[in-house]
Amino acid sequence: MxxxxxxxxxxxxxxxxxxxxxxxxxxxxxxxxxxxxxxxxxxxxxxxxxxTLSNKVEAVNGGIRIGAMVRNSVIANDPMVLSKSPLVAKAVLAGASPQIRNMASTGGNLLQRTRCPYFYDVSTPCNKRKPGSGCSALEGSQRMSAVIGYNEQCVAVHPSDLCVALVALDAKVNILTKGEQRSVIPFRQFHKLPGNSPQLDNTLPENALIMSIDVPDEGFNKNYAYVKLRDRESYAFALVSVAAALKLQGNRITEARLASGGVAHKPWRWEKAEQFLKGKEATPANFGAAADVALEDVKPLPGNLFKKVMLRGAIETALQNSLTA
CATH class of the missing domain: 3.30.43.10 (Uridine Diphospho-n-acetylenolpyruvylglucosamine Reductase, domain 2)
Incomplete structure (x- = not known):
């Protein structure tokens, strides 16, 4: 070091x-x-x-505000989170280990780097580490790589579980830049695809601090689920994860939220599948059809073809599990 x-x-x-x-x-x-x-x-x-930063969870505008220094273990057990946004707590508990959750901050969770093995192997080319050097995963092991939103610059995936729930719930990131300027970044715009700058994981301005994250209360606290498929029961990053949340009138879906981790350079929203589900009955057939809609845009690499099948099952399971939350 x-x-x-x-x-x-x-x-x-x-x-x-x-x-x-x-x-x-x-x-x-x-x-x-x-x-x-x-x-x-x-x-x-x-x-x-x-x-420097807040370590409190507070009520704001009917939703909750999570200070950037709130530890992940606190989020997972906070009464307000469990009441208003339990999907967030469920996702946090799927990540890391108890010891790491006791130390990891909310702001830091948003900023964590990929766990692509080539990013961590400094002896290999990696555009995230050294722009312009190449992407070793394109000709190497692709098991953990992206299946959507990637390009020849980078096929790495974002590792967070918390961020999958936050993007599903339309959270917002409150930031402070030099000069005391405060601004808000919608969560769907916070993380980025590789484009021509794969070394940049997010849109946080240089010399800025995440102050807090706001999670609106939009009624997704009753029917929700988080499914994470991984190599080990704990302390393993997702091959595929799915956050699902539904608003129901009887058995009819009035609104759906669906997001995934382990599939792209950023936490991924399946917006077309969400629109497909809106107004339909909450049935296994419709859940399977929604999974098919999501998979229309998925393009696995040669080394992770299994992820397409895995993702379909995870989406169906998460939607079905959301009915019994």
Whole structure:
């Protein structure tokens, strides 16, 4: 690990003012420390922001506001989250391990890097690590790679479970930039596809801090499910995950939300499948048809053809499980 200096700041403005080239913010450190050990992240300075940002879950405009420093384990057990947005808690519990959830921050969860094996292997080309060097996964192991939204620049996937639930629920990210400018980024616009800049995972401006995440209360707290398919029961990233939430009148679906992890460079919303379900009966046949609609745009790589079959089953299962939440 490269030597670095270490400092603390007690408010966001001071932290942003202190951030120079070569400095990085440190929250829980559950991802950053791994990157530093692998010499992928090589900061000259770490700025501890644990005392800088909110660690509270609060009621805001009928929904909830999750401070950027709220630990993942707190989200999973918070009474307000469990009441208003239980899908968020369910997704959090599917991720990492209890020890990591005790340290990982909400803001840091949004900013975590891919777990593509070539990204972590500094001896191989990787456009996310070194733009223009190439994507080793295109001719290598593609088991964990994307099946939608990728290009020749990058086939890596976003690793978060929490973010899949947040994109399904139309959350918003509240940020602060230098100069005390506050703004809001809709969650669907926060993470990005690789395009011509695969080294960028998100649209957070340079020298900005995530302050909090707002999750609106839109009535998806009764019929919801999160399905995660992975190699191990715990502490494993998703091959495929699905967040499903329905609003029902009797057995008729008035609105549906459907999102996935493990399939793209960002948490993916299946919007065409959501529209297909709207107004239909909540039946296994319609759930299967919705899965088929989602799969229309899926293009697996040669090394992850199994993901298409796996994804179809996960979508059907999540929708069916949402009826018995």
């Amino acid at each position: 490269k030597p670095f200096s270490f400092g603390k700041r007690d408010n966001a403005s001071k932290a942003l003012a202190a951030k120079k080239d070569g400095a990085q913010f440190l929250a829980g450190g559950t991802n950053l420390v791994d990157l530093m050990k692998k010499h992928i992240a090589t900061p000259d300075e770490l700025i501890d922001i644990n005392a």
